[in-house]
Amino acid sequence: MKHRRSIELAPPEGFAVEEKQTLATLPQWFVVHARCGVCGYQSLLERRGIARRCGLDLSLARLAGRLK
Structure with missing residues (x-):
């Protein structure tokens, strides 16, 4: 996806x-x-909120599995 100013968002x-x-x-x-x-x-x-609750060492793959 591109922003209207051609900034890559994905x-x-x-x-x-x-x-x-x-x-x-x-x-x-x-x-x-x-x-x-x-x-x-x-x-x-909110990255900061997730880091506060789960820690900065939480892998993105594990985070994806925890989402509902």
């Missing part, structure tokens, strides 16, 4: 979440969001 093609990537290893400018597989609803996730 990760590049082929970008894959690896088990070793955590909230701490993500660049500060990354935006984390969740999308419902059924209805397609999307919501931004």
Whole structure:
């Protein structure tokens, strides 16, 4: 997805979440969001809140599994 000013908002093609990537290893400018597989609803996730509750060492793959 591109922003109206041609800023890339989504990760590049082929970008894959690896088990070793955590909230701490993500660049500060990354935006984390969740999308419902059924209805397609999307919501931004507050990284600081997740890090406070679950810790910075939580992997992105495990975070994805915990979303409801």
